[in-house]
Amino acid sequence: MPRMNCCIFNHPCPILCPSNLGCIGGNNIINPILPTNQYGFFNNTAPGSIATNAIIPVTLSVGAGSDITTSPTTGAVRLLAGTYEISYFAEGTIPSGGTISAKLSLNGTDVPGSTLTNTATAGNVVNLGKTIIITVNQTSTLQLVNATSETTTYSNASMSIKRLWLKNTKKCCFFRKIFDFYLIFTFKMLK
Secondary structure (H helix, E strand, O other): OOOOOOOOOOOOOOOOOOOOOOOOOOOOOEEEEEEEEEEEEEEEOOOEEEOOOOEOOEEEEEEEOOOEEEOOOOOOEEEOOEEEEEEEEEEEEOOOOOEEEEEEEEOOEEOOOOOEEEEOOOOOEEEEEEEEEEEEOOOEEEEEEEOOOOOEEEEEEEEEEEEEEEEEHHHHHHHHHHHHHHHHHHHHHHO
């Protein structure tokens, strides 16, 4: 009967995984697909005109756990060290320049790949939204920021954040190999 390699697809290490099926890609497979009960939904607290590079303020509407909370910085989110899935959304009116843009900032630094831009006729209301995964190495402040080159009116903004646990299968595969060796050794001793 064929068995799957326990090092992929987020499977826990089955004890009958044969040792000849080594971890695909080495022993460093990381599977960030395990959600936790740590989450927070943040909504804008002051819809209106937001200056260039200013925070689009949000506040905690509902959440669970202590890893994701409202930051002491007005309109920001405090994250403890960990990996997070962040879905963010902003609805705004296209300013006279014809472009609206928003981004995430972590401890004052732009989060790579988080900038969203939409170009349309001035006065149109548009939505910007995206989901990304980031890893935070220390307690940090996350902000939704107006990245438009001029003051922009935002009528709605939100962030949904959930913490993910990383499952490192390197350790799992190491113990699986030891157990497989033990089974093979025991089986040979019984012969």
